Amino acid sequence: MVNNSGGPAIRARGLRVVRGGTTVLDGLDLDVPAGQVVGLLGPSGSGKTTLMRSVVGVQANVTGDLTVLGEPAGTPGLRRRVGYVTQAASVYTDLSVTENLAHFAALAGLRGGAARSAVAQAVTAVDLGGHEKQQVVSLSGGERSRVSLAAALVGDPELLVLDEPTVGLDPVLRRDLWTMFHRLAEQGRTLLVSSHVMDEATRCDRLLLLRDGELVADTTPDALLAQTGAPDAERAFLALIDRTDATGGAR
Numbered sequence: 001m002v003n004n005s006g007g008p009a010i011r012a013r014g015l016r017v018v019r020g021g022t023t024v025l026d027g028l029d030l031d032v033p034a035g036q037v038v039g040l041l042g043p044s045g046s047g048k049t050t051l052m053r054s055v056v057g058v059q060a061n062v063t064g065d066l067t068v069l070g071e072p073a074g075t076p077g078l079r080r081r082v083g084y085v086t087q088a089a090s091v092y093t094d095l096s097v098t099e100n101l102a103h104f105a106a107l108a109g110l111r112g113g114a115a116r117s118a119v120a121q122a123v124t125a126v127d128l129g130g131h132e133k134q135q136v137v138s139l140s141g142g143e144r145s146r147v148s149l150a151a152a153l154v155g156d157p158e159l160l161v162l163d164e165p166t167v168g169l170d171p172v173l174r175r176d177l178w179t180m181f182h183r184l185a186e187q188g189r190t191l192l193v194s195s196h197v198m199d200e201a202t203r204c205d206r207l208l209l210l211r212d213g214e215l216v217a218d219t220t221p222d223a224l225l226a227q228t229g230a231p232d233a234e235r236a237f238l239a240l241i242d243r244t245d246a247t248g249g250a251r
Protein backbone atom coordinates (compact mmCIF):
# COMPACT_ATOMS: atom_id res chain seq x y z
CA MET A 1 0.00 0.00 0.00
CA VAL A 2 2.95 2.34 0.45
CA ASN A 3 3.66 4.37 -2.67
CA ASN A 4 7.08 3.10 -3.65
CA SER A 5 7.55 5.10 -6.84
CA GLY A 6 9.52 7.62 -4.73
CA GLY A 7 7.98 10.67 -6.42
CA PRO A 8 4.89 12.70 -5.60
CA ALA A 9 1.57 10.85 -5.55
CA ILE A 10 0.17 13.30 -8.11
CA ARG A 11 2.12 15.51 -10.51
CA ALA A 12 0.44 17.91 -12.92
CA ARG A 13 2.17 20.09 -15.49
CA GLY A 14 0.23 22.36 -17.79
CA LEU A 15 -3.01 20.56 -16.89
CA ARG A 16 -5.89 21.96 -18.89
CA VAL A 17 -9.50 20.76 -18.89
CA VAL A 18 -12.30 22.00 -21.12
CA ARG A 19 -15.89 21.18 -20.13
CA GLY A 20 -18.85 22.14 -22.33
CA GLY A 21 -16.64 24.54 -24.32
CA THR A 22 -15.39 26.31 -21.16
CA THR A 23 -11.79 26.11 -19.96
CA VAL A 24 -12.30 24.96 -16.35
CA LEU A 25 -8.65 24.28 -15.45
CA ASP A 26 -6.11 26.40 -17.24
CA GLY A 27 -2.53 25.15 -17.18
CA LEU A 28 -2.20 23.86 -13.61
CA ASP A 29 1.23 22.86 -12.27
CA LEU A 30 1.13 21.05 -8.93
CA ASP A 31 2.56 18.20 -6.89
CA VAL A 32 0.73 16.23 -4.20
CA PRO A 33 3.39 14.65 -1.95
CA ALA A 34 2.88 11.02 -0.99
CA GLY A 35 1.82 10.02 2.52
CA GLN A 36 0.13 13.30 3.40
CA VAL A 37 -3.37 14.73 3.80
CA VAL A 38 -3.56 17.40 1.11
CA GLY A 39 -6.51 19.77 1.07
CA LEU A 40 -7.91 21.00 -2.21
CA LEU A 41 -9.70 24.15 -1.22
CA GLY A 42 -11.55 26.77 -3.17
CA PRO A 43 -14.95 28.33 -3.67
CA SER A 44 -17.81 26.49 -5.32
CA GLY A 45 -17.13 26.25 -9.05
CA SER A 46 -13.36 26.78 -8.73
CA GLY A 47 -12.62 23.41 -10.37
CA LYS A 48 -12.01 21.04 -7.43
CA THR A 49 -14.25 18.25 -8.73
CA THR A 50 -12.86 18.66 -12.25
CA LEU A 51 -9.31 18.25 -10.95
CA MET A 52 -10.30 15.19 -8.92
CA ARG A 53 -12.12 13.64 -11.88
CA SER A 54 -8.97 14.18 -13.95
CA VAL A 55 -6.81 12.50 -11.31
CA VAL A 56 -9.04 9.41 -11.14
CA GLY A 57 -9.24 9.25 -14.94
CA VAL A 58 -12.95 9.85 -15.54
CA GLN A 59 -12.72 13.35 -17.02
CA ALA A 60 -12.79 13.96 -20.78
CA ASN A 61 -10.83 16.68 -22.60
CA VAL A 62 -7.81 16.67 -20.31
CA THR A 63 -4.54 17.90 -21.82
CA GLY A 64 -1.08 18.45 -20.38
CA ASP A 65 0.82 16.00 -18.16
CA LEU A 66 -0.93 14.31 -15.24
CA THR A 67 0.92 11.52 -13.45
CA VAL A 68 -0.68 9.54 -10.62
CA LEU A 69 1.44 7.13 -8.53
CA GLY A 70 4.04 7.22 -11.28
CA GLU A 71 1.65 6.35 -14.13
CA PRO A 72 -0.38 8.51 -16.53
CA ALA A 73 -3.80 9.33 -14.97
CA GLY A 74 -6.52 6.96 -16.13
CA THR A 75 -4.17 4.02 -16.83
CA PRO A 76 -6.09 0.76 -16.13
CA GLY A 77 -3.42 -0.35 -13.62
CA LEU A 78 -4.33 2.63 -11.43
CA ARG A 79 -7.93 1.54 -10.94
CA ARG A 80 -7.19 -0.54 -7.87
CA ARG A 81 -4.53 1.80 -6.54
CA VAL A 82 -6.80 4.85 -6.38
CA GLY A 83 -10.01 5.15 -4.32
CA TYR A 84 -12.52 7.86 -5.24
CA VAL A 85 -15.45 9.04 -3.14
CA THR A 86 -17.76 11.42 -5.01
CA GLN A 87 -20.04 13.99 -3.42
CA ALA A 88 -23.09 11.78 -3.97
CA ALA A 89 -23.22 8.68 -1.75
CA SER A 90 -22.15 5.74 -3.86
CA VAL A 91 -23.45 2.86 -1.75
CA TYR A 92 -26.67 0.83 -1.96
CA THR A 93 -29.13 1.97 0.68
CA ASP A 94 -31.14 -1.29 0.66
CA LEU A 95 -28.08 -3.38 1.53
CA SER A 96 -26.33 -3.69 4.89
CA VAL A 97 -22.91 -2.20 5.55
CA THR A 98 -21.23 -5.59 5.16
CA GLU A 99 -23.18 -6.45 1.99
CA ASN A 100 -22.12 -3.16 0.43
CA LEU A 101 -18.49 -3.64 1.34
CA ALA A 102 -18.50 -7.26 0.16
CA HIS A 103 -19.75 -6.00 -3.21
CA PHE A 104 -16.92 -3.46 -3.46
CA ALA A 105 -14.41 -6.11 -2.33
CA ALA A 106 -15.61 -8.36 -5.17
CA LEU A 107 -15.22 -5.46 -7.63
CA ALA A 108 -11.65 -5.06 -6.35
CA GLY A 109 -11.07 -8.73 -7.23
CA LEU A 110 -11.06 -10.07 -3.67
CA ARG A 111 -12.64 -13.42 -2.86
CA GLY A 112 -13.28 -15.63 0.20
CA GLY A 113 -11.16 -14.98 3.27
CA ALA A 114 -9.27 -12.10 1.64
CA ALA A 115 -12.57 -10.33 0.92
CA ARG A 116 -13.89 -10.92 4.46
CA SER A 117 -10.70 -9.63 6.00
CA ALA A 118 -10.68 -6.52 3.72
CA VAL A 119 -14.30 -5.79 4.71
CA ALA A 120 -13.50 -6.17 8.42
CA GLN A 121 -10.47 -3.88 8.10
CA ALA A 122 -12.46 -1.23 6.24
CA VAL A 123 -15.22 -1.32 8.91
CA THR A 124 -12.59 -0.83 11.63
CA ALA A 125 -10.83 1.94 9.69
CA VAL A 126 -14.00 4.04 9.57
CA ASP A 127 -15.19 3.13 13.09
CA LEU A 128 -18.39 1.44 11.97
CA GLY A 129 -17.98 -1.59 14.24
CA GLY A 130 -21.41 -2.66 15.57
CA HIS A 131 -23.21 -1.41 12.44
CA GLU A 132 -22.11 -4.22 10.12
CA LYS A 133 -25.56 -5.76 9.71
CA GLN A 134 -27.48 -2.48 9.59
CA GLN A 135 -29.11 -1.44 6.33
CA VAL A 136 -27.50 1.75 4.98
CA VAL A 137 -30.94 3.42 4.71
CA SER A 138 -31.21 3.39 8.51
CA LEU A 139 -27.77 4.92 9.15
CA SER A 140 -27.21 8.58 10.04
CA GLY A 141 -25.73 10.94 7.42
CA GLY A 142 -22.28 10.75 9.01
CA GLU A 143 -22.39 6.96 9.17
CA ARG A 144 -23.41 6.80 5.51
CA SER A 145 -20.47 9.00 4.53
CA ARG A 146 -18.22 6.59 6.37
CA VAL A 147 -19.70 3.61 4.48
CA SER A 148 -18.79 5.37 1.20
CA LEU A 149 -15.29 5.92 2.53
CA ALA A 150 -15.05 2.27 3.62
CA ALA A 151 -16.19 1.21 0.13
CA ALA A 152 -13.26 3.15 -1.33
CA LEU A 153 -10.88 1.68 1.27
CA VAL A 154 -11.80 -1.96 0.80
CA GLY A 155 -9.41 -2.42 -2.14
CA ASP A 156 -6.60 -0.93 0.00
CA PRO A 157 -5.79 1.99 -2.35
CA GLU A 158 -2.56 3.97 -2.08
CA LEU A 159 -4.29 7.22 -3.02
CA LEU A 160 -7.70 8.31 -1.76
CA VAL A 161 -9.46 11.12 -3.60
CA LEU A 162 -12.34 12.44 -1.48
CA ASP A 163 -14.70 15.08 -2.88
CA GLU A 164 -16.14 17.21 -0.07
CA PRO A 165 -16.43 14.26 2.36
CA THR A 166 -17.37 16.45 5.32
CA VAL A 167 -20.14 18.48 3.68
CA GLY A 168 -23.32 18.53 5.76
CA LEU A 169 -21.70 16.92 8.79
CA ASP A 170 -21.73 18.40 12.28
CA PRO A 171 -18.46 19.72 13.78
CA VAL A 172 -17.83 16.60 15.89
CA LEU A 173 -18.22 14.25 12.92
CA ARG A 174 -16.07 16.52 10.78
CA ARG A 175 -13.31 16.46 13.37
CA ASP A 176 -13.58 12.66 13.66
CA LEU A 177 -13.32 12.25 9.89
CA TRP A 178 -10.21 14.46 9.69
CA THR A 179 -8.65 12.42 12.50
CA MET A 180 -9.40 9.30 10.47
CA PHE A 181 -7.83 10.85 7.33
CA HIS A 182 -4.61 11.43 9.26
CA ARG A 183 -4.67 7.87 10.57
CA LEU A 184 -4.97 6.60 6.99
CA ALA A 185 -2.05 8.80 5.92
CA GLU A 186 0.07 7.51 8.81
CA GLN A 187 -0.47 4.03 7.35
CA GLY A 188 1.23 5.27 4.15
CA ARG A 189 -1.71 6.43 2.04
CA THR A 190 -2.01 9.79 0.31
CA LEU A 191 -5.29 11.66 0.68
CA LEU A 192 -6.49 14.46 -1.58
CA VAL A 193 -9.52 15.96 0.17
CA SER A 194 -11.60 18.79 -1.25
CA SER A 195 -13.58 21.31 0.73
CA HIS A 196 -15.03 24.75 0.21
CA VAL A 197 -14.95 25.37 3.98
CA MET A 198 -11.74 27.29 4.58
CA ASP A 199 -11.73 26.34 8.29
CA GLU A 200 -10.82 22.84 7.20
CA ALA A 201 -7.53 24.13 5.75
CA THR A 202 -5.95 23.98 9.18
CA ARG A 203 -6.60 20.23 9.35
CA CYS A 204 -4.45 19.47 6.29
CA ASP A 205 -0.70 18.79 6.02
CA ARG A 206 -0.60 20.77 2.78
CA LEU A 207 -3.03 22.98 0.89
CA LEU A 208 -3.79 23.61 -2.74
CA LEU A 209 -5.96 26.70 -3.12
CA LEU A 210 -7.94 26.95 -6.33
CA ARG A 211 -9.83 29.88 -7.69
CA ASP A 212 -11.46 30.06 -11.12
CA GLY A 213 -9.45 27.06 -12.27
CA GLU A 214 -6.10 28.54 -11.25
CA LEU A 215 -3.82 27.57 -8.41
CA VAL A 216 -3.65 30.53 -6.03
CA ALA A 217 -1.35 28.78 -3.53
CA ASP A 218 0.45 25.49 -2.90
CA THR A 219 1.43 25.80 0.73
CA THR A 220 1.04 24.60 4.32
CA PRO A 221 -1.55 25.96 6.79
CA ASP A 222 1.18 27.65 8.88
CA ALA A 223 2.90 29.20 5.86
CA LEU A 224 -0.46 30.46 4.57
CA LEU A 225 -1.14 32.35 7.80
CA ALA A 226 2.48 33.60 8.06
CA GLN A 227 2.56 34.73 4.43
CA THR A 228 -0.67 36.72 4.70
CA GLY A 229 -0.59 37.78 8.36
CA ALA A 230 -4.26 36.80 8.52
CA PRO A 231 -5.75 35.41 11.75
CA ASP A 232 -7.50 32.47 10.10
CA ALA A 233 -7.53 30.47 6.86
CA GLU A 234 -10.63 32.14 5.45
CA ARG A 235 -9.17 35.62 5.74
CA ALA A 236 -5.80 34.36 4.48
CA PHE A 237 -7.48 33.01 1.34
CA LEU A 238 -9.26 36.33 0.77
CA ALA A 239 -5.97 38.21 1.28
CA LEU A 240 -4.27 35.98 -1.31
CA ILE A 241 -7.08 36.58 -3.78
CA ASP A 242 -6.83 40.36 -3.29
CA ARG A 243 -3.08 40.14 -3.89
CA THR A 244 -3.51 38.00 -6.97
CA ASP A 245 -6.06 40.45 -8.37
CA ALA A 246 -3.76 43.41 -7.63
CA THR A 247 -0.86 41.76 -9.50
CA GLY A 248 -3.01 40.92 -12.50
CA GLY A 249 -3.35 37.19 -11.83
CA ALA A 250 0.26 36.27 -11.06
CA ARG A 251 0.73 33.62 -8.39
Ligand SMILES: Nc1ncnc2c1ncn2[C@@H]1O[C@H](COP(=O)(O)OP(=O)(O)OP(=O)(O)O)[C@@H](O)[C@H]1O
Pocket residue numbers: 019020021022024042043044045046047048049050051196
Ligand atom coordinates in the same frame (compact mmCIF):
# COMPACT_ATOMS: atom_id res chain seq x y z
N1 LIG B 1 -20.29 20.04 -18.45
C1 LIG B 1 -19.94 21.29 -18.17
N2 LIG B 1 -20.10 22.28 -19.07
C2 LIG B 1 -19.72 23.54 -18.80
N3 LIG B 1 -19.20 23.92 -17.63
C3 LIG B 1 -19.02 22.98 -16.70
C4 LIG B 1 -19.38 21.62 -16.91
N4 LIG B 1 -19.08 20.94 -15.79
C5 LIG B 1 -18.57 21.83 -14.94
N5 LIG B 1 -18.53 23.05 -15.46
C6 LIG B 1 -18.05 24.28 -14.83
O1 LIG B 1 -16.73 24.07 -14.39
C7 LIG B 1 -16.47 24.84 -13.23
C8 LIG B 1 -15.80 23.97 -12.18
O2 LIG B 1 -16.73 22.99 -11.72
P1 LIG B 1 -16.33 21.98 -10.57
O3 LIG B 1 -17.50 21.09 -10.34
O4 LIG B 1 -15.03 21.35 -10.91
O5 LIG B 1 -16.12 22.98 -9.35
P2 LIG B 1 -16.00 22.69 -7.79
O6 LIG B 1 -14.91 23.57 -7.31
O7 LIG B 1 -15.87 21.23 -7.55
O8 LIG B 1 -17.39 23.22 -7.25
P3 LIG B 1 -18.30 22.70 -6.01
O9 LIG B 1 -17.52 23.05 -4.75
O10 LIG B 1 -19.54 23.53 -6.16
O11 LIG B 1 -18.53 21.24 -6.20
C9 LIG B 1 -17.81 25.44 -12.81
O12 LIG B 1 -17.83 26.78 -13.19
C10 LIG B 1 -18.82 24.63 -13.57
O13 LIG B 1 -19.96 25.40 -13.87
